[in-house]
Amino acid sequence: MTKLHVLKVFVGEDGRGGNPLGVFLDAGAWDAEKRQRIATELGFSETVFVQDADRAEVRIHTPAVELPLAGHPLVGTSWLLRREGLDVPVLRPAAGEVPTWVDGDDTWISARPEWAPEFDMRQLPSPADVDAHPGAGPDEHLHVWSWEDESAGAVRVRVFPTRMGIAEDEATGAAAIRFGALVQRPVTIHQGVASRIVVQPGDDGTVAIGGQVEYVESREHFDA
Structure with missing residues (x-):
């Protein structure tokens, strides 16, 4: 068995809202087919599979496809890795390096729109x-x-x-x-x-x- 972490990302000012996110922190041995099957079974809008936590290398799947970049999965994963005690200045999804930081209560990422x-x-x-x-x-x-x-x-x-x-x-x-x-x-x-x-x-x-x-x-x- 593997632990699945469930978060809510982009929670509203009143504590409502937030997009559910599933994150596996130890999925380095899982291939794309297995990741997609699990993401489909879970049914979250996105699920993150961390392939290397120290380097913040991640893969992101919707129930239907793998994405090179997605916003709420990266914000949520950045927050979770910090919660686990890891310093995370950069995330590494398939698209490329994505800087990340914390400002007050908000976790941030920055990426190219394309x-x-x-x-x-x-x-x-x-x-x-x-x-x-x-x-x-x-x-x-x-x-x-x-x-x-x-x-x-x-x-x-x-x-x-x-x-x-x-x-x-x-x-x-x-x-x-x-x-x-x-x-x-x-x-x-x-x-x-x-x-x-x-x-x-x-x-x-x-x-x-x-x-x-x-x-x-x-x-x-x-x-x-």
């Missing part, structure tokens, strides 16, 4: 229109958004990455990275039920995203 999956980003007239959106078809990466308060940089978002095997994502860091590159200004995203993602575009073309993480539980997982 490393993230592309999304069909559609601005809607109001947050109410975002809330009322019916969702996406079976093979889309749909991101709908509206300003809650444009002057304050507050944004209402929902994301429907059905192509990844996810009907709706509670908090999507990769989409937040793409969105930061689109609007080129600091914003705070309120996504899903109650999740919060802080976004800060950099001068070098990267985009940083941050948020709060909570530990939910650990489970013994039969990995045969």
Whole structure:
């Protein structure tokens, strides 16, 4: 058996929301086929498989595909590795090196937008229109958004990455990275039920995203 750590990432200001994440800290011997099977069985929007904890080498799977980069898995894994006593200045997913740090209660990563999956980003007239959106078809990466308060940089978002095997994502860091590159200004995203993602575009073309993480539980997982 192997221990599965379950977290919530991008928890909202009121303690609600947060995207569930599964993390295996000792999965270096597992091949891609096994990782995908386990991620599909677990059903989290993403599951992280740490291949080398000291070097923070990780692989990320949705229920349907492996991703070279994803936001909430990297933020959550950075937080968890620090909780386990490891100094983590850089994460190493398949896409490349991703700097990570802590500022107050928020854990941050910074990455190049082109490393993230592309999304069909559609601005809607109001947050109410975002809330009322019916969702996406079976093979889309749909991101709908509206300003809650444009002057304050507050944004209402929902994301429907059905192509990844996810009907709706509670908090999507990769989409937040793409969105930061689109609007080129600091914003705070309120996504899903109650999740919060802080976004800060950099001068070098990267985009940083941050948020709060909570530990939910650990489970013994039969990995045969």
